[in-house]
Amino acid sequence: MSLAAWLTFLVAAVLISVSPGAGAINTMSNGMRYGVRRSLPAIMGLQLGFGIQILLVGAGLGAIIASSNIALSVIKWLGVAYLIWLGISKWREPVMESMDDDRQPVSGHKRFWNAVFVNLTNPKATVFLVALFPQFLVADAPHGPQLITMGVTLILVDCLVMLGYALLASQLFRFMTTARRQRQMNRVFGGLFVTAAVALASFKRA
Known part of the structure; x- marks a missing residue:
């Protein structure tokens, strides 16, 4: 993977990661209730679940990448359409009254495995990976090193x-959960989804 392609991939990875989903909600909930340090088990669990998804998606895409430009194009534009749909949905998403709860503290071990399950069963993560990888894989180069580079980048x-x-939730939870701030955040993140869609639509594989 060239430096230019990796930098483009890095931008897409950042835009996708900062757009809230199930993993972000899990992390914010833990950050609010336990603080940053005690949120680390859940964050590591999310990365394990994400890593398993990366392995599964990467292994399944190999044959498609090498053999079908039409399939690649279909996957790309389905991914772009999905990102735009997510952006519109996030923009119009209603605010939540509260993300707090009164449950008893949960052990770090249990929160780790809960987080693994959150990302492992997250269809958004699967679609993002299927939409991202084909745009950046070079068909006539070994796929393994490219997938490792992209996988490590995504996880980091x-x-x-x-x-x-987690830090934001632990410090600014009340600020974040007012109705006005939630609407602002929804619109910012909705715009980020659409920005990611534009980036994917305009990028051409080597």
Whole structure:
């Protein structure tokens, strides 16, 4: 993977990671209730679930990448359409009254495996990976090193973003959950989904 392609992939990875989903909600909930340090088991669990998804998607795409430009194009534009749909949905998403709860503290071990399950069963993560990988894989180069590079990049970016969410939730939860701020955040993140869609639509594989 060239430096230019990796930088483009990095931008897409950042935009996708900062757009809230099930993993971000899980992290913010933990950050609010336990603080940043005690949120680490859940964040690591999210990355394990994400890593398994990366392995499964990467293994399944190999044959398609090598043999069918039409399939690649279909996957790409389905991914673009899905990102735009997510952006519109996020923009119009109603605000929540509260993300707090009164449950008893949960052990770090249990929160780790809960987080693994959250990302492992997250269809958005699967669709994102299926939409992303074909645009950046070079068909006539070994797929393994490319997939490892992209997988490591995705996990590191997501880990840093989740740490940021945990820190933000632990410090600014009341600010974040007012109805006005939620609407603003929904519109910002909706715009980020559409920005990611535009980036994917305009990028051409080597």
